[in-house]
Amino acid sequence: xxxxxxxxxxxxxxxxxxxxxxxxxxxxxxxxxxxxxxxxxxxxxxxxxxxxxxxxxxxxxxxxxxxxxxxxxxxxxxxxxxxxxxxxxxxxxxxxxxxxxxxxxxxxxxxxxxxxxxxxxxxxxxxxxxxxxxxxxxxxxxxxxxxxxxxxxxxxxxxxxxxxxxxxxxxxxxxxxxxxxxxxxxxxxxxxxxxxxxxxxxxxxxxxxxxxxxxxxxxxxxxxxxxxxxxxxxxxxxxxxxxxxxxxxxxxxxxxxxxxxxxxxxxxxxxxxxxxxxxxxxxxxxxxxxxxxxxxxxxxxxxxxxxxxxxxxxxxxxxxxxxxxxxxxxxx
Numbered sequence: 001x002x003x004x005x006x007x008x009x010x011x012x013x014x015x016x017x018x019x020x021x022x023x024x025x026x027x028x029x030x031x032x033x034x035x036x037x038x039x040x041x042x043x044x045x046x047x048x049x050x051x052x053x054x055x056x057x058x059x060x061x062x063x064x065x066x067x068x069x070x071x072x073x074x075x076x077x078x079x080x081x082x083x084x085x086x087x088x089x090x091x092x093x094x095x096x097x098x099x100x101x102x103x104x105x106x107x108x109x110x111x112x113x114x115x116x117x118x119x120x121x122x123x124x125x126x127x128x129x130x131x132x133x134x135x136x137x138x139x140x141x142x143x144x145x146x147x148x149x150x151x152x153x154x155x156x157x158x159x160x161x162x163x164x165x166x167x168x169x170x171x172x173x174x175x176x177x178x179x180x181x182x183x184x185x186x187x188x189x190x191x192x193x194x195x196x197x198x199x200x201x202x203x204x205x206x207x208x209x210x211x212x213x214x215x216x217x218x219x220x221x222x223x224x225x226x227x228x229x230x231x232x233x234x235x236x237x238x239x240x241x242x243x244x245x246x247x248x249x250x251x252x253x254x255x256x257x258x259x260x261x262x263x264x265x266x267x268x269x270x271x272x273x274x275x276x277x278x279x280x281x282x283x284x285x286x287x288x289x290x291x292x293x294x295x296x297x298x299x300x301x302x303x304x305x306x307x308x309x310x311x312x313x314x315x316x317x318x319x320x321x322x323x324x325x326x327x328x329x330x331x332x
C-alpha cells in the first residue's frame with residue numbers, strides 16, 4: 001500500500017486506500033467513491049438544494065415589491081412578519097432568551113446583519129440589477145475570513161488573499177458588464193457595505209456559536225425590524241399594505257419562504273453537514289438568481305458580466321470554501 005487519502009464528504013468522512021498494480025482494488029476504490037457520491041442524494045441534499053433555490057429569487061422579488069411598496073416599508077413588512085413567526089416558533093420549542101453579554105451580542109448581530117445590511121441592500125436594489133446584487137453578496141464568506149483575522153479569531157493564509165483579489169477583479173468586471181446605465185457607484189458601495197455588515201455580524205456571533213440559533217435569530221429580527229421601520233419613518237414613506245394578490249404572494253415568499261423556511265432549512269443542513277459544505281450555497285445562489293432575473297425580470301446578461309461573476313464566485317470558492325486535502329503517508 002502506497003498511502004491513505006482522507007476524502008471529506010458532507011455527511012461522512014471515510015478513508016480511501018490507494019494501491020498500485022491491483023486492478024481489482026482500483027475498481028473497488030472507484031466504487032467507494034461512487035458510494036460517497038450517492039450518500040449526497042439524501043433528504044439533507046434536497047434541503048440544501050431548496051435553500052439555494054428559495055434564496056435565489058430574493059433580490060428579484062424585492063425589486064418586484066417596489067411596484068407597490070416603498071423601499072424600507074416593504075422591508076419592514078417582510079421582517080416584521082418573519083419576526084412574529086419566529087417568536088411563535090421560539091415559544092413552541094420553549095427556547096430561552098440569552099442574557100448578559102450573549103444578549104448584547106445577539107442585539108448587535110441584529111443591528112448589523114438585519115437592520116444595517118437589509119436597509120442598505122433594499123436601498124441599493126432600487127437601481128442595481130438583481131443578478132449583480134447576488135454576485136456581490138456572495139463575497140460574504142471571503143469577507144468573513146478577513147474580519148475573523150482582524151478580530152484575531154483566525155489566521156489569514158495566502159489562498160484567502162488571492163481569492164480576495166480575484167473576487168475584487170470580478171466585481172469590477174461584472175459592474176462594467178452591467179447593461180443598465182442607472183447603476184451608480186454610490187449604490188454599489190452601499191451594497192458592498194451591506195456585505196461587510198453581514199460578514200462582521202457573523203464574526204461577532206462566532207464566540208457565541210453555542211447559543212440557540214432560533215433565539216438569536218428572533219432577537220436579531222426584532223431589533224432589525226425596528227431599525228428598518230425607523231429608517232422608513234425618517235425617509236417619509238407612506239405605510240400601505242399590498243393591494244394585489246400578486247404582491248401579497250411576493251411578501252409571503254419574502255417573509256415566510258426566505259426569512260423563515262429558508263432559515264430553518266439552512267439550520268437543518270448545518271446540523272448534518274459541515275459549516276464549509278453548507279456555505280457552498282453562497283456560491284450557488286447567484287447562479288439561480290441570474291437565471292430567474294433573466295427569465296422573470298428580463299435582465300440582460302452580457303458575456304462580460306458572466307466572466308466577472310464567475311471570477312467572483314471562483315475567488316470566493318478558492319479563498320474561503322475550497323476544502324483542504326489532508327494526505328497521510330504510510331510506509332509499508
